[in-house]
Amino acid sequence: xxxxxxxxxxxxxxxxxxxxxxxxxxxxxxxxxxxxxxxxxxxxxxxxxxxxxxxxxxxxxxxxxxxxxxxxxxxxxxxxxxxxxxxxxxxxxxxxxxxxxxxxxxxxxxxxxxxxxxxxxxxxxxxxxxxxxxxxxxxxxxxxxxxxxxxxxxxxxxxxxxxxxxxxxxxxxxxxxxxxxxxxxxxxxxxxxxxxxxxxxxxxxxxxxxxxxxxxxxxxxxxxxxxxxxxxxxxxxxxxxxxxxxxxxxxxxxxxxxxxxxxxxxxxxxxxxxxxxxxxxxxxxxxxxxxxxxxxxxxxxxxxxxxxxxxxxxxxxxxxxxxxxxxxxxxxxxxxxxxxxxxxxxxxxxxxxxxxxxxxxxxxxxxxxxxxxxxxxxxxxxxxxxxxxxxxxxxxxxxxxxxxxxxxxxxxxxxxxxxxxxxxxxxxxxxxxxxxxxxxxxxxxxxxxxxxxxxxxxxxxxxxxxxxxxxxxxxxxxxxxxxxxxxxxxxxxxxxxxxxxxxxxxxxxxxxxxxxxxxxxxxxxxxxxxxxxxxxxxxxxxxxxxxxxxxxxxxxxxxxxxxxxxxxxxxxxxxxxxxxxxxxxxxxxxxxxxxxxxxxxxxxxxxxxxxxxxxxxxxxxxxxxxxxxxxxxxxxxxxxxxxxxxxxxxxxxxxxxx
Amino acid sequence: xxxxxxxxxxxxxxxxxxxxxxxxxxxxxxxxxxxxxxxxxxxxxxxxxxxxxxxxxxxxxxxxxxxxxxxxxxxxxxxxx
Numbered sequence: 178x179x180x181x182x183x184x185x186x187x188x189x190x191x192x193x194x195x196x197x198x199x200x201x202x203x204x205x206x207x208x209x210x211x212x213x214x215x216x217x218x219x220x221x222x223x224x225x226x227x228x229x230x231x232x233x234x235x236x237x238x239x240x241x242x243x244x245x246x247x248x249x250x251x252x253x254x255x256x257x258x259x260x261x262x263x264x265x266x267x268x269x270x271x272x273x274x275x276x277x278x279x280x281x282x283x284x285x286x287x288x289x290x291x292x293x294x295x296x297x298x299x300x301x302x303x304x305x306x307x308x309x310x311x312x313x314x315x316x317x318x319x320x321x322x323x324x325x326x327x328x329x330x331x332x333x334x335x336x337x338x339x340x341x342x343x344x345x346x347x348x349x350x351x352x353x354x355x356x357x358x359x360x361x362x363x364x365x366x367x368x369x370x371x372x373x374x375x376x377x378x379x380x381x382x383x384x385x386x387x388x389x390x391x392x393x394x395x396x397x398x399x400x401x402x403x404x405x406x407x408x409x410x411x412x413x414x415x416x417x418x419x420x421x422x423x424x425x426x427x428x429x430x431x432x433x434x435x436x437x438x439x440x441x442x443x444x445x446x447x448x449x450x451x452x453x454x455x456x457x458x459x460x461x462x463x464x465x466x467x468x469x470x471x472x473x474x475x476x477x478x479x480x481x482x483x484x485x486x487x488x489x490x491x492x493x494x495x496x497x498x499x500x501x502x503x504x505x506x507x508x509x510x511x512x513x514x515x516x517x518x519x520x521x522x523x524x525x526x527x528x529x530x531x532x533x534x535x536x537x538x539x540x541x542x543x544x545x546x547x548x549x550x551x552x553x554x555x556x557x558x559x560x561x562x563x564x565x566x567x568x569x570x571x572x573x574x575x576x577x578x579x580x581x582x583x584x585x586x587x588x589x590x591x592x593x594x595x596x597x598x599x600x601x602x603x604x605x606x607x608x609x610x611x612x613x614x615x616x617x618x619x620x621x622x623x624x625x626x627x628x629x630x631x632x633x634x635x636x637x638x639x640x641x642x643x644x645x646x647x648x649x650x651x652x653x654x655x656x657x658x659x660x661x662x663x664x665x666x667x668x669x670x671x672x673x674x675x676x677x678x679x680x681x682x683x684x685x686x687x688x689x690x691x692x693x694x695x696x697x698x699x700x701x702x703x704x705x706x707x708x709x710x711x712x713x714x715x716x717x718x719x720x721x722x723x724x725x726x727x728x729x730x731x732x733x734x735x736x737x738x739x740x741x742x743x744x745x746x747x748x749x750x751x752x753x754x755x756x757x758x759x760x761x762x763x764x765x766x767x768x769x770x771x772x773x774x775x776x777x778x779x780x781x782x783x784x785x786x787x788x789x790x791x792x793x794x795x796x797x798x799x800x801x802x803x804x805x806x807x808x809x810x811x812x813x814x815x816x817x818x819x820x821x822x823x824x825x826x827x828x829x830x831x832x833x834x835x
Numbered sequence: 836x837x838x839x840x841x842x843x844x845x846x847x848x849x850x851x852x853x854x855x856x857x858x859x860x861x862x863x864x865x866x867x868x869x870x871x872x873x874x875x876x877x878x879x880x881x882x883x884x885x886x887x888x889x890x891x892x893x894x895x896x897x898x899x900x901x902x903x904x905x906x907x908x909x910x911x912x913x914x915x916x
Contacts, residue, residue, distance in 0.1 A: 585869075596894050600862040601869040625865055629851060780851050787848055796849075796870045 178325065178683070178692040179242070180209030180230040181254040182344040183306050185315050185335030185390055188224045195221060195834060201348050202226040203830035208347035208822045209340055210829075211515075212256070212687040218243065219832040222252055225308040225315050228830065229254040232690055234437050234541060235262070239277030246285050250310040253285050256340055257303030257325045258694070260433035265298060293318070293387050297400050300433065300699060304382075306338055315390040321401045321700045322548070323371070323384030323674030324693075326683055330379050336390045341684075342379050342517045343816065351378050353817045355809075357637035360775060363519040364805050365623045365643035368675025370650065375518045375812065384674050401700065403669055404707035405654055406662040411712030419713055420726050426705055427727070430696035431457040434544055441694070442467040442535065443544040445495065447483030448741060449721060449728055450546025450555070452491070454696055456731040458544055459491050468493040469535050469543065471527045474501035475747055483736065490733045498534040500527040502750035506758045509751070513811035515688040516680035519775075520808040521623065521801040524746045525681040532689040541691060547677060548697030551668050552706035553721040554661070554714040555741050557584050562615040562664045563715060565602065569609035578602060583718065612648045612656050615664030620644045626802045629784065631770075631777045647671065661711060748800040752807055753788045764810035765803070773813040776806050838883070839904040845878050846900070857900040872897070879903065885910040 182205035190198065202219040206228030210217060213230030220227050220243045229242040235258070245252045259265065262280035265287065273286040280301075287295030288307055293316050302324035307316040317338055319327045329338040330351050337350035346353050356377040359369040372380040382388055385401040435441050435458060443455045445468040459466040468488055472481035481497065488495035508526040516525060535543055550556050561584055568577040578598045599606065605617040613620070620643075627635070647667055648656075655666045678695075686693040696702065706714070709723060716722040720741055728737035752761045763769050765785040767778035788795045788803060795803075836844075839857065846852055852866050861867040867875060875897065876887050885907065896906040 597862075597872070597892050597897075600894065600898075601872070621865060622868055625868065783848065784851055787851075796868065796874060798868055798871070 178212065178234075178258070178302075178687060179232050179256040180206070180212030180340040180344070180687070181228065181256050181304065181306055181327075182206050182209060182230075182339035182348070183219075183225060183227040183254060183308075183315075184332060184337035184348065184350060185225045185308075187334060188313055190221070190223070198226055199832040200827075202228045203827045203832055204822050205337075205339060205344040205348040206230055206830045207826035208344045210826050211690055212340060214690050216241065217826075217830040219830055220245070220252065221832065221834045222308050223310060224313050225252075225306075227252055227254045227306060227308060228832075232541060232687075232692060234258070234439055234692060236277050236279035237438055240279030240281055242281055244279075244281050244285055246289055249289055251285060251289055252308045252310075253281065253288070253305060255281050255284050255303060255305040257301060257305075257320065258434075258436075258692075259283055259299045259301040259303060260436055260699075261298075261300040263436070268298075288316075293389075294400070296387060300701070302695070302698070304340060313391070316387055317382055317390065318387040319382045319384055321385045322403075322669070322678065322698050322703070324678050324683065324695060324698060326679060327382040328374065328379055329382060329388070329390075331393065331395075335393060336395065338382075341515075342374060342376055343514075343820070345379060346816065346820075347822050351376070353819065355775070355812065355817060357634060358641045360519050360634075360809065361638040361641050362643040362646065364521060364626050365620060366647065366671045366675075367521060367623075368671055368679065369518060370643070370646055370671065371675060376816075403666065404704055405658050406665055406707045406714075407710055408659050408662065409710040411710040411716075415710065416713065416723070416726065419709060419723055423705065423723055424727055424730075426699075426702050427453070427696060428457055428461075430699035430702050431544070432461055433699070434694040434696050435461055437542055439541050440467070441542040441544060442469060442540045443493075444468070444531070444546070445470045445484050445487050445491075445493065446546065446744065447480035447487060447736075448546065448744075449724060449732075449736065449739065450549035450697065452487045452546075452732050452736050453549075453724065453728055454544050454546050455487065455491050455493060457696075459493060464492060466491070466493045467538070467540065468495045469498070469531055470495070471498045471500050471531050473527070473746070474499065475750070478745055478747060480742060483739065486733065487736055490736070496534060496538065498527070498531045500530055500746070502747055503756045503758070504530055505746060505748075505751040506756065506761055509807065510760060510811055510815065511688060512680070512685060513808050514815045515684040517684070517812070517816065518675075518680055518808075519805055519812065520680060521626070521805050522745070523748045523751060523804055524744060525685045526751075527746050528681060529685040529688050532686050532691040535691050536689045542694060543686070543691060544694050544696060546697060547682065547693070547695045548673075548703070549721060549724060550741070551665065551673050552697065552703050553724050554665070555721045556668065557741070557743065558615060558619070558668065559661055559664055559715050560584055560718050560720065561618065562660050563718075565606065566609050566614070566660045568603070569606045572599070572603070572606050580718075609660065612651050612663060613644055613667065614660050616644070616647075616667050622798055623801065625798045626805060629776050629780045629802055629806075631774060634775045661715065748804045749788050749791065749795045750793055752803050753785055754793075760811075761807060764807045769810055769814075770806060773810045775809040781806050837904075838907050839900055841882060842879075842900050842903050842907075845875070845882070849874065849878075855900070859900075860894070860898050862894065862898055875903075879907055883907050883911055885914060 304325035
């Protein structure tokens with residue numbers, strides 16, 4: 178993948194102003210150098226400046242950007258992959274004279290031939306900006322689920338846009354300040370709710386949208402929607418055909434994501450999804466697949482034995498990044514610099530370490546299993562929702578809530594007491610049709626962090642209600658669907674695009690110049706999964722049922738039948754205690770907390786002392802709070818207080834006027 | 836220090852709560868989550884040398900400073916008899 182940046186201005190720019198604009202575009206592009214270390218180039222056009230940092234993967238020679246169509250003058254900068262570029266080239270080749278083999282030119286040709294609607298023909302992951310000199314408008318576009326990031330802000334002359342927020346700051350288009358509501362949403366929901374971000378005046382283009390920029394006007398439109406999951410029960414005879422269709426689709430998705438002019442490797446977490454992707458990739462590559470995973474020093478987080486088992490069974494060339502508390506602490510400042518949001522989990526940190534290992538071997542592209550848990554229903558959240566909905570039908574039952582102890586291993590003690598059970602797990606049981614029934618427990622847990630806010634921050638977010646924002650944004654047809662369908666919608670809106678694909682995806686991959694590819698997020702696979710009856714995804718309490726059935730043919734039984742283990746990473750040991758680094762001590766100190774302004778320095782001092790004394794047995798809520806405090810501090814220190822783009826990087830950007 | 840004062844101090848330090856009344860429900864005010872409740876039980880078992888049976892995990896025993904203090908006092912008296 179790559180990085181893009183640019184901005185619009187009035188046409189007829191005096192030549193005397195060119196150098197200042199070239200310098201501004203160079204600073205923006207240089208701030209994205211990690212996303213594209215192979216080349217950084219920009220172009221000043223009559224109405225827009227476009228910059229591009231390139232990670233060369235397809236048509237290494239011909240794929241230079243910005244790319245301009247000479248017949249029309251249409252110019253494009255683009256980040257990502259259009260996997261079906263080979264097929265689309267055939268479609269448009271009769272009426273468009275291709276000069277390169279690159280997928281960038283397919284985007285250009287599609288726009289020139291069919292206008293912006295061409296975007297709905299793309300299978301892939303992308304974010305782009307297209308300047309059309311014929312009408313002076315600029316189009317922004319983003320892939321269907323939000324794999325590639327794209328941010329924008331209004332300027333006095335028009336609009337500025339970039340793959341990362343820091344480029345908008347580097348170009349002087351926004352004054353860096355935390356957005357209280359965006360930060361509050363990140364803490365409650367795990368991520369800001371697009372278009373909002375953690376920074377004031379900076380907006381994210383929502384997934385599956387294009388935007389037309391014209392002067393200071395903007396018009397957004399959606400070109401695809403996540404289908405509402407099929408509420409039907411599974412009937413006998415469906416399973417076999419569905420399994421065969423899934424095998425075909427996934428094999429094709431893997432086939433397309435292996436398209437590259439450089440080697441493609443895979444992450445192997447030890448779970449079902451990445452093992453399936455690796456198995457299909459290995460079959461296609463004929464045995465040359467390289468895989469990567471991480472192991473944790475703390476056994477409760479570690480999945481190394483399953484990873485070794487998978488690597489042996491699939492005969493991959495496997496490498497492991499070993500991670501301990503000190504590694505996580507050392508990685509977190511870079512995680513937040515790249516991720517640009519408040520975090521309540523440290524799980525992105527090991528992944529930044531892992532992409533470092535990948536890059537050190539010279540590999541630029543990895544496949545992962547991301548997306549299967551969202552659309553084939555792997556998360557415990559789906560089981561929890563199903564069980565609570567079952568319990569809600571007989572709220573007085575003592576047996577129904579007891580089933581929840583299958584999900585919460587620490588619960589057996591409480592099972593004896595339905596009164597206590599219903600206080601903790603029965604939240605909202607009286608309204609099982611409420612739009613956010615599925616997420617009430619999770620949001621109640623993050624809601625407890627609010628009592629640690631500073632008085633000024635609490636004042637700034639008074640009246641802001643992140644769960645209410647999710648519900649308000651829910652389309653009526655989703656609101657009318659069932660609890661599991663709504664759970665999937667909320668996961669996709671909050672967790673998937675705003676967090677897993679962003680702070681825990683794109684940012685920690687591109688932070689080390691590695692591109693991630695996600696066969697389960699091929700929109701044809703998503704549409705297939707949504708059309709499946711519920712019983713082929715969550716059968717009783719077996720998650721990802723149909724994927725497991727497929728896995729029986731491709732993986733050893735111990736992996737195919739393994740229950741999902743949530744991916745998590747330690748927080749408390751990394752941030753407090755003997756191995757905590759200086760930055761973390763400072764981040765949790767009263768003065769630094771007060772300066773960042775989100776939390777109360779006095780309360781965090783007590784929280785840190787309690788965590789240090791807990792010997793690693795801190796409550797989940799306090800661990801999330803510590804992570805939020807540390808990340809808010811890092812955002813403040815690294816981004817809000819200003820940063821320098823290395824001047825050598827700025828000089829390396831080649832800016833031209835056509 | 837009184838039983839109530841020790842419990843208050845524990846809650847103050849562990850759950851970082853400042854303003855709660857002796858009769859405020861831990862659960863209804865969202866002060867304590869389910870793992871927090873287990874931590875609270877572990878605290879009273881250790882601090883007051885009592886054993887809490889699963890059948891005693893009831894809001895009536897555990898769900899406010901006052902209820903908890905009464906419960907602890909009943910248990911310690913019983914142990915002393």
